[in-house]
Amino acid sequence: MTVLWINLAIVFLCSLLSRYFSRTLELNGSLVSLKPNKLLAFGTLISFILVSGLRNNIGDTPFYVHTYNITDFTWDLIKSQDDIGFGILQLILKRYSDDPQILIFTTAFITNVLIIIGLYQYSRLFELSVYVYITGGLFLVTMNGIRQCLATAIIFTATKYLIEGNWFKYIVVVIFASLFHQSALILIPIYFLVRYKAWSKATLILLLFSGLIVLGFNQFSSLLFSAIQDTQYGVYSNINEGGANILRVIVFGMPLIIAFFGREKLREIYPESDIIVNMAIIGLSFMIISMGNWIFARFNIYFELYQIILISWIVKVFREKDQKLVYYAIIICYLTYYFFESVINLNIKYGSNYLG
Numbered sequence: 001m002t003v004l005w006i007n008l009a010i011v012f013l014c015s016l017l018s019r020y021f022s023r024t025l026e027l028n029g030s031l032v033s034l035k036p037n038k039l040l041a042f043g044t045l046i047s048f049i050l051v052s053g054l055r056n057n058i059g060d061t062p063f064y065v066h067t068y069n070i071t072d073f074t075w076d077l078i079k080s081q082d083d084i085g086f087g088i089l090q091l092i093l094k095r096y097s098d099d100p101q102i103l104i105f106t107t108a109f110i111t112n113v114l115i116i117i118g119l120y121q122y123s124r125l126f127e128l129s130v131y132v133y134i135t136g137g138l139f140l141v142t143m144n145g146i147r148q149c150l151a152t153a154i155i156f157t158a159t160k161y162l163i164e165g166n167w168f169k170y171i172v173v174v175i176f177a178s179l180f181h182q183s184a185l186i187l188i189p190i191y192f193l194v195r196y197k198a199w200s201k202a203t204l205i206l207l208l209f210s211g212l213i214v215l216g217f218n219q220f221s222s223l224l225f226s227a228i229q230d231t232q233y234g235v236y237s238n239i240n241e242g243g244a245n246i247l248r249v250i251v252f253g254m255p256l257i258i259a260f261f262g263r264e265k266l267r268e269i270y271p272e273s274d275i276i277v278n279m280a281i282i283g284l285s286f287m288i289i290s291m292g293n294w295i296f297a298r299f300n301i302y303f304e305l306y307q308i309i310l311i312s313w314i315v316k317v318f319r320e321k322d323q324k325l326v327y328y329a330i331i332i333c334y335l336t337y338y339f340f341e342s343v344i345n346l347n348i349k350y351g352s353n354y355l356g
Contacts, residue, residue: 001343003350007051008134014043015127022126036126041116044130048112050355052143053105057351059144061104068100085179086147101353107146114153115142115305122159123312124270128330132308135338136251140348141301151181152301162279163272167191187302194278199263203281245345248297251337252287252304255311256280262317270313279306 018040055061071077073094078087093102115133123129133139142149158173170191178184196202259266259277266273283303290297311330318326342348 001348001350003051003352003355004134004342004348007047008131010047011044011134012127012131014040014047015130018044019126034124036120041120041126045113045116048116048139049105049109051350052112052139053108054101054352054354055104055108055143055350056101056353058140058348060146061143064103064146065100068094068103069098082182083147083180085176086150086181089180104146107150108142111142111146111149111153114157118153118156118159118305119308119312122276122309124316125312125327128315128327129308129312131331132311132334135334136304136308137338137341138301138304138308140342145298145301148181148183148298148301151177151184152305154180155184155187155302156305162191162194163275165195183299184302186299190279190282190302193282194275196274196278198274198277198281199260203278246291247337247340249284249287249291251334252284252300252307255307255314256284258314258317259310262314265317266313269316273310273313276306276309276313279303280310283307 015036018036018038019034021037021040023035023037056065068090071090073087073091075091078084078091081087089106090103093106096102116130119129119133120126142153154177155174158170161167161170161173171188174184174187174191177187193202256277259273259280263277266277270276280303283300283306286296286300286303290300315323315326315330
């Protein structure tokens with residue numbers, strides 16, 4: 001964990017200084033946008049890429065290393081696979097090097113570049129988003145579910161089209177991302193679900209539906225796993241390691257509770273917040289469902305980045321004199337959660353052939 005703790009300190013300091021030396025854009029005396037310093041933000045990005053790209057363990061990283069070592073990637077093999085995009089990527093990389101570290105570094109590079117650029121563009125408090133990206137656990141997840149997180153990062157670049165309502169460009173990006181992980185296709189119908197005002201009746205129905213699924217989870221899971229048994233995800237029907245930790249559900253839910261009570265102020269300072277909130281609500285719904293089986297938490301990966309953006313804005317819905325207290329409370333609470341999950345619960349050990 002030493003390297004991960006050092007990385008947390010470096011990226012938080014760089015991103016904090018990046019916002020401190022930011023460029024503020026105003027129109028008629030009103031704040032239009034606040035752009036963090038690009039050079040310091042680049043320092044944040046470099047730390048993420050090096051720590052993630054030079055690892056040799058965590059999650060299913062050894063599996064990808066082993067597969068890269070033993071597989072002779074050919075076009076016939078790639079065409080027989082479901083996620084052909086990832087196969088093509090490995091085919092290209094293996095022409096340059098047989099060292100599997102090139103695969104780990106390349107995926108880490110693409111994933112973190114796309115995610116950090118997105119957080120840079122849409123976050124109100126850039127350093128808080130960077131901080132929660134780590135302490136909320138998503139950075140660790142990117143080193144575990146490599147293919148899905150790569151697909152997530154690609155779709156995250158289409159946030160602009162999601163906000164603008166350009167369904168065609170958004171769907172094109174989603175289809176491209178699905179070449180790396182087919183579950184990304186779930187974002188196509190999701191696009192039409194989030195185009196409504198946050199906290200409407202549809203929101204309440206969605207959360208109520210999630211709760212009902214948990215209560216009748218045995219029946220729901222039987223129907224779902226029967227539907228996917230002939231797909232590459234059919235193997236999940238044989239996995240039963242219990243539900244997601246209730247603490248994770250609470251952590252995901254708290255920012256949305258704050259956003260609900262400050263919804264009018266949030267719309268005032270961030271007009272596009274309805275879509276961000278709706279994406280976070282859908283993520284929470286999957287987290288609630290995952291209390292029946294943790295595998296459903298995997299779908300939340302596609303929505304967690306929007307929760308991170310939301311957290312960077314909810315500080316501003318409080319009175320100005322209270323904002324500093326809320327900011328520090330978020331820092332302390334997420335640090336505590338990170339320590340509990342990574343050190344006590346998961347006992348994460350970071351390994352690298354390059355970093356001490």
